[in-house]
Amino acid sequence: MPSEAPIGFGLMCKPPRPGTAKTRLAAAIGSDRAARLARAFLKDCAAAAVAAARLQRLDRAAFFRPADAATEIGAILGPGWPLEFADTGDLGATMQDVLARLLQRCQGGAIIMGADVPLITGEAIAAAARSLREGNDRRIVLIPSVDGGYCLIGVRSLEAAASLFAPMPWSTSGVLRETLSRADAAGLTVQMLPPQRDIDEAADLDWLRASLASGDAAAAFTRAALAGMAEARP
Numbered sequence: 001m002p003s004e005a006p007i008g009f010g011l012m013c014k015p016p017r018p019g020t021a022k023t024r025l026a027a028a029i030g031s032d033r034a035a036r037l038a039r040a041f042l043k044d045c046a047a048a049a050v051a052a053a054r055l056q057r058l059d060r061a062a063f064f065r066p067a068d069a070a071t072e073i074g075a076i077l078g079p080g081w082p083l084e085f086a087d088t089g090d091l092g093a094t095m096q097d098v099l100a101r102l103l104q105r106c107q108g109g110a111i112i113m114g115a116d117v118p119l120i121t122g123e124a125i126a127a128a129a130r131s132l133r134e135g136n137d138r139r140i141v142l143i144p145s146v147d148g149g150y151c152l153i154g155v156r157s158l159e160a161a162a163s164l165f166a167p168m169p170w171s172t173s174g175v176l177r178e179t180l181s182r183a184d185a186a187g188l189t190v191q192m193l194p195p196q197r198d199i200d201e202a203a204d205l206d207w208l209r210a211s212l213a214s215g216d217a218a219a220a221f222t223r224a225a226l227a228g229m230a231e232a233r234p
Contacts, residue, residue, distance in 0.1 A: 007129050007154070008102025008110040009049055009058040012086075012095075013042060015069040016076075028202035033229055039076060040225035041199060044118040046077050047221070051122025056129035059106050063098045092165035100158050108133060111154040117145070117196040118222040119211060120152075124193065128154050131191045138188050140164070144195040148173030151196050160188055 014021065016038035018031040026034035049060055060080070064073045065087035074083055084101070088094045095112060102110035109132040113125070120143075128141045132154040135141075140161055141154035149171070155161040163182045168175060183190050199208050212223055 004057060004133075005108035006057045006059040006106045007108040007132060008106035009053070009060045009125075009129075010098045010102055010110070010112040011046060011049055011060070011062045011077075011081075012098070012112055012114050013062050013064040013069075013073050013077075014038075014115075015064070015066075015072040016042065017072075022200065024200050025202065025205060029205070029229075036225050036229070037199070037205075037222070038115075040219075040221040041118040042076055042115040043221040044219045045113065045115040045120060046081065047218075048120050048122045048125055049113070050080070052125035052129065053122075055122060055126035056133075057108070058111075058125075058129060059102070061102070063112075065094075090167070091170045092168055095153075096158070096162065096165040099155055099161070103155070103158050109154055109156045110158075111141070111152060113143075113152040114198070116198040116200065117151045118199060118208070118219045120196050121218070124196070125152070128152055128193055131193070132156060135189060135191065139191060140183060140188050141191045141193065142176070142179070143193045144176050145198045146195050147198055147200070148177070149175040149198070150179065151198060152193075160186065 016035045018035040021038040022034040052058060061082045061084055062073055062077055063084050063086035067085050070083050086094050086098050088097055098112055099110045111128060131141045137157035138160050139156055142150045143152035145151045163186050164179055168178055
């Protein structure tokens with residue numbers, strides 16, 4: 001029977017500051033609007049994690065960078081989100097550090113997720129936690145992103161997954177492929193869940209608008225931000 005021990009869940013956060021948030025998107029819509037959307041994405045991802053915690057036993061925390069962002073992140077997420085600074089200077093090493101912290105206090109496993117997937121649901125995160133519980137210490141769980149990376153990874157053992165975070169060309173279309181190759185070489189069992197879409201480019205934003213218009217996706221904060229941007233047009 002799967003363990004009911006808590007699974008650590010880390011939301012990887014950056015402050016939605018104009019000029020530094022969603023820079024590729026900002027090139028198309030401006031830095032202020034990109035920052036407003038980044039804030040909404042963060043709030044929607046956090047809301048999905050809260051919903052997931054009602055379905056699976058998750059020990060949530062927000063891991064942020066840079067070091068001066070604690071007040072901003074705390075004001076956006078509100079109570080119930082312990083804040084921890086995490087930045088080793090390398091993305092892979094930072095991810096491994098966060099997973100190590102979570103595994104140290106959570107026997108069920110550890111999950112980390114980015115905050116660029118506003119349409120992710122609590123059910124999707126809960127499914128990742130459930131799959132992690134059903135595996136052994138060699139299992140990893142991935143939610144791919146359509147750009148060739150992944151937006152969520154879960155592990156049961158840091159030792160088993162250590163090779164996954166060695167130096168890699170992060171933020172490229174080959175991240176998922178390389179991760180799967182490393183997992184295979186390390187003898188890990190990979191559970192892949194349905195993909196999500198990071199919102200990084202103008203084309204992603206067009207897709208997001210169409211998805212919200214045609215579907216029943218919640219993403220309440222993103223909906224409100226997009227509505228406000230539309231109303232502000234001259």
